Amino acid sequence: MAGRSGATSAGSAASQRLKLPLAPSLERRRLQSYLLLIVCDGLALTIGLLLTAYLYLGTTSEDGTVRQWAIMLPVYWTAALSLQTYSANALISLRTAQKRALLALLAAFTLSLFVAFFAKSSGDFSRITTGFGIVVSAALLMWVRVLLKPLFRMRCGATAENVLVLDDGGMPVRVPHAWHIDTAEHRLSPNRQDPHMLDRLGMFMANMDRVLVSCPPERRMDWALVFKGSNICGEIIEPEVTSLGVLGARRGQGFGALIVSTGPLGLRNRAAKRLMDISIAGAALIFLAPLLIIVAALIKLEDRGPVFFLQQRQGRNNRLFWIYKFRSMRVERLDASGTRSASKDDDRITRIGRFIRGTSIDELPQLLNVLRGDMSIVGPRPHAIGSLAGSKRFWEVDSRYLLRHSLKPGLTGLAQIRGLRGATDSEQDLSDRLQADLEYLDGWTVWRDLRIMVATITVLVHDRAF
Structure with missing residues (x-):
């Protein structure tokens, strides 16, 4: 008992040097x-x-203007609270604050129109004064956040929250921007x-706002119970x-x-x-039909072989599918497994094949794969199952390779518009493409797909397209 008392006294002396509590509460400052x-x-x-109504109409006493303001203001505040316009993240990030304020304004404008319509008062609103x-x-909402950001940083700090890390x-x-405490030292x-001891931990x-602890596995249960009884947001670090x-x-x-995947x-x-x-695939097939017919005829006329080349590739959910391509190599030299990548002076390629x-x-025949649902217009390019990067299979180079199969493969993607195409002569060639594919998986949007499609037009003819 005396030893425990002595340890506690030594710990108290170290604690006093830190001037406990470590930081003032930010809860009231955030609320303010x-x-x-x-x-x-x-x-x-x-x-x-x-102001807009006054400048345009010369008065603000019109019934429609006041009624619109009376509807708009509470609806905006409601939308802003729902969209977390007033949150810690909005205090520290100007972009987040402005984005959420604009979304709340747009939602308020839309909802106020519905309210006015059902109240049969929308006819009293001036389109010009409403729009302006x-x-x-x-x-003004944007300007307010620019003006107040220095004040928020001064009052609430760089992160608007107090974080303690216990080693x-x-x-x-x-x-x-966190407090780091060595538990052995204190x-x-x-x-x-x-x-x-519990009282000292409480101090x-x-x-x-958050307390993180990094400890051996055998101590995690003790820390978990301490956190649960401390009315604190406690987190245990797990490698x-x-x-x-x-x-x-x-x-x-x-x-x-543990949830490790949601798609x-x-x-x-x-x-x-x-x-x-x-x-897009349906419209492209109709528009490009004359070109497709001409190319098919030229392939057939050159050596009387099949027009299409079918090869198994790995797609979404790691499932194999047959990909369609115009045949560009001699029939007797076709490589169904894809073990040998095409090179610039490849003797297997036909004359029309070199051009296409x-x-x-x-x-272009992969537009049929898109309609079938095997592929998408934009996504990670599907690889032949026998493909090599240097002397290794693709999945042997990087364990993250299989992550690219969580989406449908695409006709084009980030790797293609960045010029990362052609033979994978080294492991680095694959690593560069994989990095681009993983970047594409992180946060899909329609607009990014459209930008990739437009950018693809500029790289259809490429020095590594062989």
């Missing part, structure tokens, strides 16, 4: 910042709508049988979360599970991407 933003947003909308009022209000013998972790431990964790790429956790009846696209985005694929490969026309 949110209230200031709410008031300023209200003034921005009021000035935007009423929204534009002026948007500009209890686990893997070393550094978190920017004689801290998750001893649930020692009220004085260190006072006013913290496998990074190595497994954990997205979250789920508890079932009698078991727990890069939700149902709505998959439907939008599929609709775009069908529309150099202009990427040989890839």
Whole structure:
């Protein structure tokens, strides 16, 4: 008992040097910042709508103007709260703050039109004053956030939250703008049988928004129980979360599970991407039909061989499918497994084959794969299962290779518009393409697909297209 008392005294001396608690509470300051933003947003909308009406109509006493303002303001505040316009992230990131304010304004404008329509008062609203009022209000909302950002940073700091990292013998972790405490130096431990130790831990964790601890596996349960009894957002650092790429956790009846995969696209985005694929592929096949017929005839006339070359490739969910291409090599020299990549002076390529490969026309039959659902217009390019990077199979070069199969393969992608195509003579050739493919998987949007399609036009003829 005396030894424990001595350790506690030594720990208390170290704690006092730190001047506990470590930081003032930011909760009240964040709340004050949110209230200031709410008031300023209200003034921005009021000035935007009423000032525009006054400049155009010469008065703000018109019933329609006042009624529009009375509807718009509470609807905006409701939308802003729903879209987390007033949040810690909006205090530290100007871009996030402005984006969410604009979304809230757009939502408020749309909802207010519905309210006015059902209240049969939309006819009282002036289109000109409404349109200019929204534009002026948007500009004021943006300006307000630029003006207040230095104040928020001064009041709430760079992250708008207090973070404490406890090093209890686990893997070393550094978190920017956080307090880092070595538990051995300050004689801290998750001893649930020692009220004085729990009190000292409480002093260190006072006013913290998040507390992270890095500790050996055998101490995790003790820290978890301490956190649960401390009214604190506690996190235990687990190295496998990074190595497994954990997205979250789920508890079932009698078991727990780590979520490591959910697929890069939700149902709505998959439907939008599929609709775009069908529309573009169908229109392209109709528009390019004369060219396709001419190329097919030239291939047939050259050596009387088959027009198409079919090869198994790996697609979404690691499933194999048959890809369609115009045949560009001599029939007796075809490589169904894709073990040998085509080279610039490849003696297997026919005369018409050299032209269609150099202009990427040989890839056009894959529009049929898109209509069948095997492929998409934009996505990671599918590789032949026998392809080599240097002397290794593609999946032997990098364990992340299989991640690219979480989406349908595409006719084109980020790697192609960046010039990363042709033979993979070295492992680095594959690594560069894989990095581009993984970048594409991270946050899909329709607009990015459209930009890639437009950029593809500029690389159809390429010095590595052989």
